[in-house]
Amino acid sequence: MTDLQWEHLSNQAIGAAGVVYFLALLAHLIEWSALRTVPVAAVARTVVRAPATAGAPPAQDGTVTASSAAAPPQESTRFRIEMFGRLALMLTVIACAAHLVAVVSRGLAADPNRVPWGNMYEFTITGSFVVTAGYLLLRKRYGLAWMGPIVTAIVLVLLMVAVLWLYSPIEPLTEALNSPWLVIHVMSAMVATGAFTLGGITSALYLVRARAEKRETEADHGYVARLPSLATLDRVSYRIHAFGFPVWTFAVLISGPIWAHQAWSSYWNWDPKEVCAFITWVVYAAYLHARATAGWRGRNAAILALIGVATLWFNFIGINYFSTTSQHSYASGAPAVSLRAH
Amino acid sequence: MTGSTNDPTDGPTTRPATGPTTGPTTGTVTEQPEDAAWKPSGDRDHHRRAGELTAREFLRWTWRQLTSMRTALVLLLLLALGAIPGSVIPQEGVDALKTQDWKTAHPHLTPIYDRLSLFSVYHSPWFAAIYLLLMISLVGCIVPRLLVYWRGYRQQPPPAPRNLTRLPDHASYTTSEEPGVVLERAARHLTRRHRLATSAPASELGSAEDGWVSGERGQLREAGNLLFHLSVLVVLVGFGIGSLFGYKGGVILVVGNGFSNSLTQYDDFDPGSLFDAAKMEPFCFTVHDFKVDWIQSGPRQGMARGFQAPLTYRTSCSGDRSTWSPERSYNLRVNHPLTIGGTQIFLIGHGYAPVITVRDGQGHKLYDGPTVFLPESSNFESFGVVKASGLKVGQDIGLEGLFYPTFALIDGDPVNVMGDDKNPTLSLLAYVGDLGLNTGVPQSVYEMDKAGMRELKKPDGKMFRVDLQRHETIQLPDGAGSVTFHGVKHWTRLQISRTPDVWLTLLGVVLALIGLLGSLFIRPRRVWVRARRSDGGTLVEVAALDRSGGGDLAPVLSTVVDSLRPGDDAAERPKELA
Ligand code: HEM
Numbered sequence: 001m002t003d004l005q006w007e008h009l010s011n012q013a014i015g016a017a018g019v020v021y022f023l024a025l026l027a028h029l030i031e032w033s034a035l036r037t038v039p040v041a042a043v044a045r046t047v048v049r050a051p052a053t054a055g056a057p058p059a060q061d062g063t064v065t066a067s068s069a070a071a072p073p074q075e076s077t078r079f080r081i082e083m084f085g086r087l088a089l090m091l092t093v094i095a096c097a098a099h100l101v102a103v104v105s106r107g108l109a110a111d112p113n114r115v116p117w118g119n120m121y122e123f124t125i126t127g128s129f130v131v132t133a134g135y136l137l138l139r140k141r142y143g144l145a146w147m148g149p150i151v152t153a154i155v156l157v158l159l160m161v162a163v164l165w166l167y168s169p170i171e172p173l174t175e176a177l178n179s180p181w182l183v184i185h186v187m188s189a190m191v192a193t194g195a196f197t198l199g200g201i202t203s204a205l206y207l208v209r210a211r212a213e214k215r216e217t218e219a220d221h222g223y224v225a226r227l228p229s230l231a232t233l234d235r236v237s238y239r240i241h242a243f244g245f246p247v248w249t250f251a252v253l254i255s256g257p258i259w260a261h262q263a264w265s266s267y268w269n270w271d272p273k274e275v276c277a278f279i280t281w282v283v284y285a286a287y288l289h290a291r292a293t294a295g296w297r298g299r300n301a302a303i304l305a306l307i308g309v310a311t312l313w314f315n316f317i318g319i320n321y322f323s324t325t326s327q328h329s330y331a332s333g334a335p336a337v338s339l340r341a342h
Numbered sequence: 343m344t345g346s347t348n349d350p351t352d353g354p355t356t357r358p359a360t361g362p363t364t365g366p367t368t369g370t371v372t373e374q375p376e377d378a379a380w381k382p383s384g385d386r387d388h389h390r391r392a393g394e395l396t397a398r399e400f401l402r403w404t405w406r407q408l409t410s411m412r413t414a415l416v417l418l419l420l421l422a423l424g425a426i427p428g429s430v431i432p433q434e435g436v437d438a439l440k441t442q443d444w445k446t447a448h449p450h451l452t453p454i455y456d457r458l459s460l461f462s463v464y465h466s467p468w469f470a471a472i473y474l475l476l477m478i479s480l481v482g483c484i485v486p487r488l489l490v491y492w493r494g495y496r497q498q499p500p501p502a503p504r505n506l507t508r509l510p511d512h513a514s515y516t517t518s519e520e521p522g523v524v525l526e527r528a529a530r531h532l533t534r535r536h537r538l539a540t541s542a543p544a545s546e547l548g549s550a551e552d553g554w555v556s557g558e559r560g561q562l563r564e565a566g567n568l569l570f571h572l573s574v575l576v577v578l579v580g581f582g583i584g585s586l587f588g589y590k591g592g593v594i595l596v597v598g599n600g601f602s603n604s605l606t607q608y609d610d611f612d613p614g615s616l617f618d619a620a621k622m623e624p625f626c627f628t629v630h631d632f633k634v635d636w637i638q639s640g641p642r643q644g645m646a647r648g649f650q651a652p653l654t655y656r657t658s659c660s661g662d663r664s665t666w667s668p669e670r671s672y673n674l675r676v677n678h679p680l681t682i683g684g685t686q687i688f689l690i691g692h693g694y695a696p697v698i699t700v701r702d703g704q705g706h707k708l709y710d711g712p713t714v715f716l717p718e719s720s721n722f723e724s725f726g727v728v729k730a731s732g733l734k735v736g737q738d739i740g741l742e743g744l745f746y747p748t749f750a751l752i753d754g755d756p757v758n759v760m761g762d763d764k765n766p767t768l769s770l771l772a773y774v775g776d777l778g779l780n781t782g783v784p785q786s787v788y789e790m791d792k793a794g795m796r797e798l799k800k801p802d803g804k805m806f807r808v809d810l811q812r813h814e815t816i817q818l819p820d821g822a823g824s825v826t827f828h829g830v831k832h833w834t835r836l837q838i839s840r841t842p843d844v845w846l847t848l849l850g851v852v853l854a855l856i857g858l859l860g861s862l863f864i865r866p867r868r869v870w871v872r873a874r875r876s877d878g879g880t881l882v883e884v885a886a887l888d889r890s891g892g893g894d895l896a897p898v899l900s901t902v903v904d905s906l907r908p909g910d911d912a913a914e915r916p917k918e919l920a
């Protein structure tokens with residue numbers, strides 16, 4: 001295939017992924033709207049909360065099912081719930097595959113071939129791919145089924161932002177970006193970004209659920225009632241952040257400075273992008289501290305996690321709008337990041 | 343109990359597990375153990391008022407506050423907050439030019455910002471204060487914990503609590519086996535990955551009627567945590583040394599020119615506060631050429647890649663020429679800096695320097711040589727200034743305008759087609775008068791002070807432009823003189839920097855990462871097994887406690903329970919007593 005064909009393939013695959021994410025989101029919405037009318041206890045737990053408790057003493061599942069006093073849902077409703085839950089998952093997998101094709105062919109379309117991480121458009125489509133892939137990978141392990149609608153919605157929005165505002169034609173890497181450290185640094189930054197995004201979603205839901213519980217209206221129906229318990233949300237969030245933090249540390253404080261040192265002569269330059277990445281790092285360090293500190297655990301930690309994602313995505317996209325002094329470009333005047341405010 | 347667990351805002355830990363989606367065992371995993379070694383001490387005292395204390399107690403109280411986890415948290419947040427202005431407001435040390443522009447644009451804010459050191463946030467007293475407090479807090483936090491860890495490491499795990507079913511994560515079952523058999527099996531299973539304590543010595547355990555096995559694992563988590571925090575100190579120190587004693591400077595060198603490493607040769611220079619110019623390494627080098635691969639065809643036509651600046655250097659060229667070190671050569675490229683001793687030289691930019699001669703009306707050469715023009719766009723349309731000092735006051739000649747590497751007229755408009763110098767062309771305005779070069783006020787070589795200058799016009803009053811191609815000469819109006827454009831040279835922008843002890847910082851971050859991995863992924867955990875006779879057989883109770891608050895203990899419990907079952911013996915399935 002020629003470079004041009006690869007480029008077309010990439011663009012088409014992004015479009016396809018977007019459409020399929022949208023369908024997956026619809027399927028999730030139907031699933032959850034069907035669940036709205038059904039009391040939580042009446043549906044097999046596997047629909048909402050996949051095997052987070054797998055391996056637990058077998059008595060546990062029995063206890064819960066046995067205690068469900070509510071009337072079982074109608075056969076058709078149950079069918080609808082299961083059907084659309086599965087459909088949504090399948091669609092998400094398909095969309096993720098198309099997304100991957102888009103990312104890879106974007107790299108193959110460049111001459112010479114390269115990693116598809118040369119500009120904001122490429123960062124964004126790859127970053128959002130990592131979010132979906134992370135969700136699919138961890139879904140079973142941490143029982144993340146409840147995250148489905150949110151992940152598909154967020155990724156869909158990110159793809160739309162990428163296509164509508166950030167798109168830029170394929171160009172060879174500017175000289176400063178042309179280094180093995182690009183692969184190492186950007187890959188780790190992207191993986192951490194994906195993880196922190198998933199962690200942020202979990203923390204946000206923690207807050208939502210905590211609020212719902214405080215209002216004492218302990219609803220028996222709907223989305224919030226079907227979220228895992230606060231403790232589980234807190235734990236899942238911590239685990240995801242605990243994975244993301246060392247990766248981010250490596251990206252921002254080790255591989256980044258080494259590369260910066262090679263390309264721009266100083267390993268830490270207080271460049272706005274660096275500062276912002278450092279702020280993100282400190283906020284997440286604070287999150288980890290908060291989880292171990294009385295009075296900060298739980299709610300405040302979750303808030304810190306949200307501040308963390310906010311700084312993360314601000315750095316990712318916002319810095320390019322607000323700061324004009326960022327050195328993240330080759331000094332000859334050609335911006336490495338082609339996004340400009342005006 | 344430690345202060346933490348009494349706190350009313352404790353979040354999920356004290357709230358009972360609610361909601362049907364919660365398994366009975368998952369509600370309380372974040373419970374912290376009652377173990378002083380795992381908690382910093384400060385939180386306990388914060389409700390006491392300072393007024394009630396003697397001076398000594400007050401000092402102690404202050405110290406506790408400073409080294410408490412909560413203070414660390416607040417300091418971390420302050421550090422993050424304090425770093426924000428630096429990423430929004432232009433910083434002098436990062437981009438002096440932008441800062442100057444900003445100051446000019448905001449005359450009212452500038453004095454206030456100046457007073458708050460907002461143009462050099464990372465060198466400001468208040469930033470240093472946060473940084474120092476955090477360091478003190480870190481030391482105060484780490485040292486006591488190191489001692490505690492050191493003492494605690496060799497101790498046996500504590501005995502099993504009396505009533506295991508009170509713990510949040512537990513299971514129990516009855517079996518027909520003797521308690522001793524179960525306990526021995528438990529000890530055997532747990533030794534693999536736990537440090538053990540048992541109710542009776544190993545030889546007697548098998549015959550015990552009522553006993554316990556207590557296992558502990560994951561003590562390295564705390565070691566990892568300590569290593570991480572110590573390494574943060576190492577990084578802070580290394581970074582401090584690097585930025586205090588190091589320097590960073592930039593120079594624009596026209597190809598063919600040499601550079602020797604002394605202060606006067608730099609165009610801009612940013613030293614650390616304790617930098618000593620006498621310690622600069624005495625190297626010198628000459629850039630011989632500059633090559634760019636311009637993409638000649640295809641959709642990316644005109645873009646540049648593959649920058650190379652071949653140079654020769656000597657590691658020492660001070661003093662007598664005979665003592666100079668031998669000459670070596672190096673091909674300087676982006677991402678491939680040249681290292682001489684502890685100093686590194688980087689290629690970070692390039693551009694064009696048209697070679698121009700300016701003569702006055704009598705034919706005297708006022709100015710001759712390559713003039714650095716700064717690129718204004720990615721296709722290297724460049725802007726520059728020529729300042730030719732006249733032989734008499736008021737007869738200075740100034741030129742200002744654009745250089746086009748590949749000039750073309752498209753629909754009558756001048757256009758620069760690409761960055762390669764295929765058709766180099768100058769288009770300048772000419773001025774005569776007083777450039778103000780002798781006033782003693784330093785001037786930028788890239789700007790002309792036109793206060794004392796008069797723009798030259800054609801005799802008919804129309805606009806006059808110096809439009810020149812290579813090897814052309816043009817006469818200025820009014821018999822003011824002539825300008826000749828001989829050709830073009832490349833210039834390279836080099837950054838030269840020295841960061842002492844950079845390896846210390848690198849070592850620090852790598853160690854920090856290793857410590858962090860240990861601290862986040864090692865799960866400290868205690869597991870207890872109790873067995874005693876009861877009516878109808880032996881009652882076995884198993885409980886586990888996760889001390890990191892990150893673990894899901896249900897699978898752990900079931901593995902332990904499984905391992906206690908003898909082969910396919912008909913032991914009862916474990917059941918919850920919750
Ligand atoms: C530059 C400053 C600091 C940074 C970047 C930092 C970072 C971190 C990180 C990332 C963790 C998480 C590791 C884990 O969960 O085990 C952690 C844990 C911890 N930090 Fe810090 N820290 C800093 C300063 C301090 C200070 C000043 C104290 C003392 C008050 C402190 C006490 C602790 C403690 C006790 C833990 C363990 C929490 C637990 O047991 O889960 N840290 N720190």
